[in-house]
Amino acid sequence: MGEHHIASTPRVWDAPPPSGKGGEGGKGGKGGTGLARYVVAAALARTADGGAVVAVVLLVTSSGGSGTLAGVLGACITAPHLLGPFVARPLDTARDGRKVIATACLLYAIALTGGVLTFGHAPAAVTGLLLAAAGTCGPLLTGGISSRLPAIVGPGLRTQRRAQGWDVATYGIGGTVGPSLVAGLSGWVSPTAAALALAVGAATAAGGVLLLPFTAPSHGGDRTAILKPGATLALIARSGPLRRTVYLTMIVALSVAALPITAVHLTKILGTEPATAAVLTAAYGLGNLTGSIAVMVFPLTGDPGRLMRHLALGVVAGLLTVTASPAFAVTASAYALTGILNAFFFASTLAARTEYAPSGARGQVFIWVAALKITSGSAGTALAGSLTGVTVQLPLVAGLLAVSAAVVAATVETRFGGADEKRLP
Numbered sequence: 001m002g003e004h005h006i007a008s009t010p011r012v013w014d015a016p017p018p019s020g021k022g023g024e025g026g027k028g029g030k031g032g033t034g035l036a037r038y039v040v041a042a043a044l045a046r047t048a049d050g051g052a053v054v055a056v057v058l059l060v061t062s063s064g065g066s067g068t069l070a071g072v073l074g075a076c077i078t079a080p081h082l083l084g085p086f087v088a089r090p091l092d093t094a095r096d097g098r099k100v101i102a103t104a105c106l107l108y109a110i111a112l113t114g115g116v117l118t119f120g121h122a123p124a125a126v127t128g129l130l131l132a133a134a135g136t137c138g139p140l141l142t143g144g145i146s147s148r149l150p151a152i153v154g155p156g157l158r159t160q161r162r163a164q165g166w167d168v169a170t171y172g173i174g175g176t177v178g179p180s181l182v183a184g185l186s187g188w189v190s191p192t193a194a195a196l197a198l199a200v201g202a203a204t205a206a207g208g209v210l211l212l213p214f215t216a217p218s219h220g221g222d223r224t225a226i227l228k229p230g231a232t233l234a235l236i237a238r239s240g241p242l243r244r245t246v247y248l249t250m251i252v253a254l255s256v257a258a259l260p261i262t263a264v265h266l267t268k269i270l271g272t273e274p275a276t277a278a279v280l281t282a283a284y285g286l287g288n289l290t291g292s293i294a295v296m297v298f299p300l301t302g303d304p305g306r307l308m309r310h311l312a313l314g315v316v317a318g319l320l321t322v323t324a325s326p327a328f329a330v331t332a333s334a335y336a337l338t339g340i341l342n343a344f345f346f347a348s349t350l351a352a353r354t355e356y357a358p359s360g361a362r363g364q365v366f367i368w369v370a371a372l373k374i375t376s377g378s379a380g381t382a383l384a385g386s387l388t389g390v391t392v393q394l395p396l397v398a399g400l401l402a403v404s405a406a407v408v409a410a411t412v413e414t415r416f417g418g419a420d421e422k423r424l425p
Contacts, residue, residue, distance in 0.1 A: 041208030062191050084144075217404035288339035
């Protein structure tokens with residue numbers, strides 16, 4: 001039923017074809033070995049990327065460094081993710097994209113190790129540059145790896161949707177296990193040891209990436225046909241489905257970024273201890289993992305554009321419940337529900353990127369969307385921090401209104417943008 005729905009829905013791009021060399025990637029996915037290797041490699045890489053900023057901040061503060069220095073060095077490893085689109089093109093031009101990602105994993109490990117070991121023994125600028133080098137590789141550990149998944153699991157729609165659930169889970173693991181591992185190792189040994197453990201994980205991920213099934217390059221030997229970053233962004237802007245994928249992804253990311261910030265302030269309204277804010281953020285994280293597991297078991301079906309709109313409204317319902325919650329137990333449940341719905345929404349955006357992006361720019365499209373999502377999430381955190389000074393629930397209300405407006409805009413575009421959908425070849 002899901003396949004029929006997809007086939008009957010007009011789309012700019014066809015679903016990705018089977019990988020080269022006799023469909024080797026498809027075989028890896030069907031046998032489970034290709035996907036299993038992917039999950040291990042992606043989880044290791046994203047755990048390193050997700051825990052690094054926490055390790056850097058703990059390293060600085062535990063050694064007596066100022067909060068300002070901790071923030072600056074933390075930004076050195078996160079801000080360069082915005083350069084992702086400009087380092088992504090080799091993924092589409094390379095004969096073997098696995099080597100590009102594996103190299104990025106190794107460079108990330110080396111640069112993170114260098115940044116950690118030079119802290120306190122060299123000028124802070126040297127440490128910052130090394131951490132920035134690691135951060136520049138970060139997008140290839142996140143969106144870059146995701147762009148390999150369609151060819152690994154083959155062209156089957158249901159198989160791809162289930163694999164996207166696994167992919168969402170690796171992001172959830174990276175975002176929860178990474179910081180938790182750092183916190184545990186920092187208390188047991190030291191922040192330096194924690195950061196070095198992350199570097200070992202990234203280096204191990206490089207080996208895992210090289211063990212993934214080979215995927216023949218889409219350029220067929222003509223690298224000049226691969227779009228440059230600016231041209232890829234222009235293509236996204238012209239393509240209705242991709243454009244909607246971008247702005248729905250960005251606005252939902254901006255909205256849910258308010259949840260950790262408002263958690264602290266909500267405890268005052270609900271009459272609980274400030275420390276219980278950790279329970280709310282943990283509930284959101286567990287909800288996210290639960291949602292990703294649900295997507296694995298029950299893959300999403302239907303047109304990705306429609307799925308994104310419906311699931312974005314689900315996130316709105318979650319935020320509304322948090323805003324109107326009268327008791328802590330209800331608030332914690334609402335945080336968990338929002339995490340579940342956001343995991344489903346994230347899976348739908350991965351499906352949209354896979355099915356709407358042209359094969360010759362798929363890697364760049366994945367990383368462009370990831371970079372814009374990170375930018376929007378950072379803006380959402382900053383915005384929430386300023387709005388909570390006015391009213392605690394204001395960031396949540398602003399977020400749910402913004403998502404609702406984006407869904408309305410996407411619906412109108414879809415219904416009346418027929419000519420726009422047909423402009424691209």
